[in-house]
Amino acid sequence: MKKIFASRDTHGFDWIDLTDPSMEEILDISKRFALHETSIKDCMQPDHLPKHEIVDGYTFIIVRVYTQDPMNDADTIQELTNKIAIFYTSDYVITVHRTEQPLIADVKAKAIDAGGCKDTICIVNRIVRASLLTFEEPSVKLAQSLDYFEENVFLKQRKAPVLRGLYYVKRKVDVIKRLLILSYEIIDKIDTPKQRNIYTRDLRDQYVRMQNIYDNLSENTAQLLSAYFSIASHRTNEIMRILTIFSVFFMPLTFIVGIYGMNFHYMPELNWHLGYPIVMLVMAIITLAIYFWFRKKGWL
Structure with missing residues (x-):
């Protein structure tokens, strides 16, 4: 489904949003904006990892956002996250995703409807920042899960499904931590000295904060697993x-x-x-x- 969020006549740039596009829609967009076939191929892969590259005069970014309601035993990148592909220059922004993403509508409301953004860099910055923020709530839930398992390991040692639960917590933390590491290049390319401002600095600060949270969760999970095996022994x-x-x-x-x-x-x-x-x-x-x-x- 194709949506026009901004037009060059009204806003100074185009913003086209594609939700679960057909191959015809993708080919039409690629011809209109001269998008390279390798970018289109990466754009259509559902399990592609985060990336940032400059191709033939436009910038191509892939970010991943946390799934709203993942299954309890979800532990892979595709099960835990969804992909958003972004093509942009100073004249246009194209966002492509397979499922409806509330953060796109939220960015559109604040950046376009409320007049919060005057250029495409601002739009992209807000989308990337919103994608990082989707990992904030899962970090709280994972921390609560760790507290629960820590209590069971040290205080209620006879409770059974501790190891299985810890395994899934560790897998989820490792997957998100890997995505954050791969997303560093995106943040680094957006927050450059040439286009640095308060918004790009805020984006980098948000990234560093999320990275520290998941580093801490990963360390705590490893320590708790080690303690569990030591106590069992x-x-x-x-x-x-x-x-x-x-x-x-x-x-x-x-x-x-x-x-x-x-x-x-x-x-x-x-x-x-x-x-x-x-x-x-x-x-x-x-x-x-x-x-x-x-x-x-x-x-x-």
Whole structure:
């Protein structure tokens, strides 16, 4: 679907927005504005990573925005984000995306309807900034998820689905962190000394802020996973220690029982009148001796 947000006669530049365009619409736009075929190919790839390049006199940018309602187990770039392709010069801006993007309508309302932008650089700057801001809410949710899993790791250790949840949190953080790293070139090319202003500086500050947030989330996730495995290992060692202590208690008792369980006819203790209570007393004395020995060594 093709929308005209701005025209050269009214605003001094054209802004054409294409939502899920057909091949005919794309070819028509490419012929009208002399867009290179490699840019068109990249524009139509749904899983293309962020990029910034100058081709035949125009600038081509791909940004990715966070999906509004991703599935809980979504952990890939295509599942977590959507792509927006931007072609621009000083005379026009062309935005292409497969699904409706609220941020495009929001930028249009503030930049065109309210007269907030007078040139195409301002439009592109606002779109890139809005795309970065889509990762802010997920960062809050991921931080809350980490707090939840941290509580379960350290305070409620018997709760089951901790490792699976941590895996998906780590995957989401890593995917978004990778996208932010790849988006650095876009920010760096927009905020150049030639076209630097308060808006481009704000864009860079926003990028640095989001990068720091996800760096922190990535570090916390790695530390929590390490702590989880350490606690699980400690818990296993504790169980083995308890089982070993029980086995030490029962080894001498089992030895005594094994001796008197042998089917030899001439065993003098079998004919003793007090044989049974004496053996039981010996077993009790051995058990107490082992107990006090463990206590002295600090093993209990």
